[in-house]
Amino acid sequence: MPSLSSRRLVVLGVLVVAGTFARYAKAAPAGESKIAVIVSSHAHDAQAIDPGMLRNIYLKKIFVDPQGHAYIPVNLPPDSRLRQAFSRAAIGMSELRLQNYWNQQYFQGVSPPYVLGSEAAVVEFVAKTPGAIGYVKPCFVTADVHAVLLLTLPAASSLQPAGACPDRATH
Amino acid sequence: MSNPRRRYRHHADLLVWGLAAVLAWILPAGAAAADGSWQAQPYQLGQGLYFPQQSLRVGGYADIHFYSLDKHRAALSVEDLSLFLSRDIGTHWKLFSETELGDALVIDSQHATTKDANIDVERLYADYHTRSGITLRFGKFLTPVGQWNLVHADPLVWTVSRPLTTTGSFSRHASGAMLYGTVSLMHNDLDYWLFADDSKALAFTRSHNLAFTDYGASSTLRNDFQHAIGGQFLYHMLDDRLSLGASYVRYALKNPQQQYRLTGIDFGWSGRHVEFSGEGIWRTADSPQVPDEYGGYVQAVVPLPRHLYAVGRYERYRNSLPSQWVTLRTFGIDYRPESGLSLKLEYRDGNNNAALAPNGVLASIGVLF
Numbered sequence: 001m002p003s004l005s006s007r008r009l010v011v012l013g014v015l016v017v018a019g020t021f022a023r024y025a026k027a028a029p030a031g032e033s034k035i036a037v038i039v040s041s042h043a044h045d046a047q048a049i050d051p052g053m054l055r056n057i058y059l060k061k062i063f064v065d066p067q068g069h070a071y072i073p074v075n076l077p078p079d080s081r082l083r084q085a086f087s088r089a090a091i092g093m094s095e096l097r098l099q100n101y102w103n104q105q106y107f108q109g110v111s112p113p114y115v116l117g118s119e120a121a122v123v124e125f126v127a128k129t130p131g132a133i134g135y136v137k138p139c140f141v142t143a144d145v146h147a148v149l150l151l152t153l154p155a156a157s158s159l160q161p162a163g164a165c166p167d168r169a170t171h
Numbered sequence: 172m173s174n175p176r177r178r179y180r181h182h183a184d185l186l187v188w189g190l191a192a193v194l195a196w197i198l199p200a201g202a203a204a205a206d207g208s209w210q211a212q213p214y215q216l217g218q219g220l221y222f223p224q225q226s227l228r229v230g231g232y233a234d235i236h237f238y239s240l241d242k243h244r245a246a247l248s249v250e251d252l253s254l255f256l257s258r259d260i261g262t263h264w265k266l267f268s269e270t271e272l273g274d275a276l277v278i279d280s281q282h283a284t285t286k287d288a289n290i291d292v293e294r295l296y297a298d299y300h301t302r303s304g305i306t307l308r309f310g311k312f313l314t315p316v317g318q319w320n321l322v323h324a325d326p327l328v329w330t331v332s333r334p335l336t337t338t339g340s341f342s343r344h345a346s347g348a349m350l351y352g353t354v355s356l357m358h359n360d361l362d363y364w365l366f367a368d369d370s371k372a373l374a375f376t377r378s379h380n381l382a383f384t385d386y387g388a389s390s391t392l393r394n395d396f397q398h399a400i401g402g403q404f405l406y407h408m409l410d411d412r413l414s415l416g417a418s419y420v421r422y423a424l425k426n427p428q429q430q431y432r433l434t435g436i437d438f439g440w441s442g443r444h445v446e447f448s449g450e451g452i453w454r455t456a457d458s459p460q461v462p463d464e465y466g467g468y469v470q471a472v473v474p475l476p477r478h479l480y481a482v483g484r485y486e487r488y489r490n491s492l493p494s495q496w497v498t499l500r501t502f503g504i505d506y507r508p509e510s511g512l513s514l515k516l517e518y519r520d521g522n523n524n525a526a527l528a529p530n531g532v533l534a535s536i537g538v539l540f
Contacts, residue, residue: 056353056360061360061362062352062353063300063306064262064263064301064302064303066302067302068301069262070263072262092410093410099217102218103217103218103327103511103539104322104327106217106230106539107232107255107322107324107327108321108322109255109294111218111221111228111257112218131262
């Protein structure tokens with residue numbers, strides 16, 4: 001029954017291809033990569049943060065909010081893909097330009113944001129620290145933090161390596 | 172400061188001041204060290220060493236210069252050894268100091284000497300972040316005229332030599348109060364600095380305020396403020412790729428005792444294949460007997476492969492004492508293998524420049540640590 005066998009192979013091939021398309025379409029639809037900018041949910045008066053303000057907080061051009069409360073921006077390690085994407089999306093600078101910027105700021109006594117080792121650490125720190133601001137993938141957002149801004153990344157940006165999100169339900 | 176006894180006493184005073192400042196910063200911090208929230212960051216060249224429990228950052232920069240100039244003996248100089256200390260106090264206050272050991276060692280073909288060594292408190296100030304976009308600064312700080320003076324460390328600039336425009340007509344340091352920050356204007360950032368200086372009453376340390384600092388400069392003219400009031404605005408556009416600045420200072424110098432007005436402009440443009448920057452100043456004196464002083468430079472930097480950069484600068488400066496035009500052309504190459512490290516080699520020539528910045532070859536190794 002060679003003809004039947006061939007037909008089965010074709011059907012199997014079509015199913016595999018269709019399944020692959022369906023999987024990718026669900027996992028990474030064009031334009032769906034986002035970064036959540038988070039503050040503590042317990043902040044008394046969480047301010048709305050626009051992209052321009054976020055940029056200046058991370059460049060340490062703004063140190064306190066309009067009420068005089070200090071901002072504490074936190075970063076991920078320099079080799080983090082999320083940090084690199086955030087630097088381009090929120091600050092508009094490559095890591096190299098940013099490095100030059102921080103060298104000049106360092107000479108003027110201004111240090112770059114503190115670095116935390118992982119997105120889970122960022123969530124934990126922001127949840128506990130008044131004035132702290134961080135960024136994580138949306139699937140890391142918990143009830144202890146509040147996403148004040150969602151940054152949409154270009155379709156080509158992929159921030160979702162398999163298993164990168166925690167097991168718990170996303171918000 | 173030619174009397175050696177006076178000079179040593181001055182250095183001793185500075186050391187006592189410095190030591191007292193360091194102790195005042197560290198001791199209370201050690202006692203209050205309780206917050207384990209921060210993890211110490213791994214050391215990175217150009218970012219200093221951070222002690223999280225003390226909220227203290229220690230760093231600085233060092234550079235060695237070599238110069239071989241017309242009618243001068245070739246020499247090697249340990250030019251700068253600067254120590255930065257910065258400490259956050261609570262969420263609103265920050266202290267910062269820069270103490271510099273200058274000309275620590277000069278070696279030429281005949282001898283090595285430390286006779287020109289000097290210690291100077293370059294900057295010592297407290298910042299208070301009042302509200303969004305407004306910070307108050309008290310103490311001794313860099314005069315906000317142009318961009319070079321605010322970021323002049325060897326590892327951060329593109330040439331060994333410094334343009335005359337950035338030193339010739341104003342004091343590089345001011346002592347008093349400053350208001351500075353960043354505000355949004357038409358969807359772009361506007362940085363501003365407004366300051367008032369009373370160096371006559373407040374300057375407790377000697378400053379390096381020689382008007383012309385280049386090797387081989389024979390001028391001993393100094394630009395020490397007595398009083399000054401002024402400010403600078405810097406407007407950023409095109410995602411920070413273009414910046415346009417303007418500054419104005421009204422001031423009195425100690426010697427020659429005279430009132431001046433200085434107007435400055437500056438720009439920076441950063442493209443993919445080239446970076447341009449420039450500054451210009453115009454200074455007038457209240458007395459008609461003192462001629463105007465003015466000039467400017469334009470500098471281009473082109474990135475090359477393997478962390479190399481080609482640098483060219485053209486400067487014209489009309490000095491008032493003596494009254495003459497000086498032209499300088501500088502061509503160089505800068506090697507920056509990693510952030511915070513810079514090796515430079517340059518050739519300079521010009522017209523009427525023998526007294527202020529003679530022709531020749533200069534080189535340096537600078538590290539921001």
